[in-house]
Amino acid sequence: MNKEFSCSIKRIRFDENYHPADSTRLTTNFANLARGEHRQENLHKTLRMINNRFNALAHWDNPTADRYSVDVDIISVDMDIAGKGDSFPIIEMLQTTIIDHKDNTRIDGMIGNSFSSYVRDYDFSVVLPEHFDNPLTSPESPPPEDFGDLHGKLFHYLLNSEVYQANFTKKPVICLSVSSNKTYQRTTNQHPVLGVEYRQDGCSLNKGSLTDEYFSKMGLTVRYFMPANSAAPLAFYFAGDLLSDYTDLELISAIATMETFQKIYRPEIYNANSTAGEVYQPSLKYQDYSLTQIVYDRAERSQMAVKQGKFTEEQFIKPYKDILDEWAASYDVASHAAKKEAVKEKAVKKQAA
Numbered sequence: 001m002n003k004e005f006s007c008s009i010k011r012i013r014f015d016e017n018y019h020p021a022d023s024t025r026l027t028t029n030f031a032n033l034a035r036g037e038h039r040q041e042n043l044h045k046t047l048r049m050i051n052n053r054f055n056a057l058a059h060w061d062n063p064t065a066d067r068y069s070v071d072v073d074i075i076s077v078d079m080d081i082a083g084k085g086d087s088f089p090i091i092e093m094l095q096t097t098i099i100d101h102k103d104n105t106r107i108d109g110m111i112g113n114s115f116s117s118y119v120r121d122y123d124f125s126v127v128l129p130e131h132f133d134n135p136l137t138s139p140e141s142p143p144p145e146d147f148g149d150l151h152g153k154l155f156h157y158l159l160n161s162e163v164y165q166a167n168f169t170k171k172p173v174i175c176l177s178v179s180s181n182k183t184y185q186r187t188t189n190q191h192p193v194l195g196v197e198y199r200q201d202g203c204s205l206n207k208g209s210l211t212d213e214y215f216s217k218m219g220l221t222v223r224y225f226m227p228a229n230s231a232a233p234l235a236f237y238f239a240g241d242l243l244s245d246y247t248d249l250e251l252i253s254a255i256a257t258m259e260t261f262q263k264i265y266r267p268e269i270y271n272a273n274s275t276a277g278e279v280y281q282p283s284l285k286y287q288d289y290s291l292t293q294i295v296y297d298r299a300e301r302s303q304m305a306v307k308q309g310k311f312t313e314e315q316f317i318k319p320y321k322d323i324l325d326e327w328a329a330s331y332d333v334a335s336h337a338a339k340k341e342a343v344k345e346k347a348v349k350k351q352a353a
Contacts, residue, residue, distance in 0.1 A: 110246065123148055
C-alpha cells in the first residue's frame with residue numbers, strides 16, 4: 001500500500017502570555033500550568049527557573065549568570081489519514097531557541113524535550129489495561145507483541161516527512177523522568193554537560209522499562225545522565241549519537257527546560273533534598289523534598305490521560321482502523337527512510353548542477 005499521509009505543524013510560544021490553544025492536547029503539562037488564578041505567576045516562575053538553570057550550566061564566558069535566555073515553542077503535529085482534510089493531533093513536542101544577549105544572536109536549541117501523544121495515551125490507558133484485565137493474562141506476562149508498533153511507525157513517518165525536515169534540521173531528543181519501578185547504577189562515565197551517566201540495573205542500553213521498549217519502537221535509544229547539581233538522573237531518548245550530534249548549548253537547553261518541568265511534576269524525585277547515590281531507586285513516595293511554589297494539578301494529568309486514550313480510540317483508532325492496519329502492515333521503516341533520503345540527495349544534486 002503506497003499511502004502518503006499529510007502532516008502539518010503548528011507552533012505556539014510558551015511564555016508569560018501563553019494561553020492553551022483549543023486544539024492543543026488537553027493533557028499537555030503546559031496547559032495545566034497556564035490555567036486558573038495562578039497562571040501568570042506559574043508561567044513567570046517556570047520561565048525564570050529555565051533561564052537560571054541554563055545560565056548555571058552554560059557558565060563559561062558568563063560571569064554574571066545572565067548571558068542567555070530560552071524561548072520555548074510548543075510544536076503540535078496534525079496528521080490527515082484519510083486525505084479528506086480531517087486532521088488528528090498526533091504528537092506534541094517542544095522546541096527551544098537560545099538567546100545570547102552578549103552577542104545578540106538567536107541559536108537553535110533542542111527539538112523534542114517533552115513528548116505528548118494521543119496514540120501513546122491510547123496504548124497505555126486503553127490497550128494495556130484491557131490486556132491485563134483479561135483473565136487469561138497473568139500480571140507477569142509481557143504486553144501484547146504488537147504493543148506500540150503503530151505509534152512507532154507513525155513517529156518514523158513524521159520524522160521522514162517533508163514538513164518535519166523543512167522545519168527541523170535534527171532529530172528530536174526526548175527528556176523524561178527515570179522510572180520509579182527501576183533501579184539505576186552510577187557509572188564512571190562523565191560528560192562535561194550531561195554529567196554522570198547511570199545504567200538501569202541488569203539492563204542493556206536498549207532494554208529496560210516498558211517506556212524504554214515503547215520508545216525503542218520509535219527508533220529511540222535511551223541513556224541516563226545526572227547533570228551537575230541535579231538531584232536525580234534524567235532519561236534521554238534519542239536517535240543517532242547523543243554525545244556528538246548535538247552541541248553543548250542544545251544539550252543544556254534540554255536539561256534546563258525538562259529539569260525545570262520535572263521539578264514541578266515530580267518534586268519527590270527532581271526537587272529532593274538529597275542527591276541520587278551510586279545505586280538509585282526513584283520513588284514518588286519520598287518525603288524529603290522541596291516544592292517549587294508553582295501550582296500544578298497532578299491528579300488532572302493522570303485522569304486526562306485515560307480520557308484522551310478513550311477519545312483517541314473513538315475518534316482515530318476505530319474510524320480509521322482499516323486504513324491504519326493496512327498502512328502499518330505494509331510500512332517498512334528502513335525502506336521508507338532510505339527512499340526519502342534518496343529523494344533528498346537527488347534534489348541536492350539537481351540544485352548543485
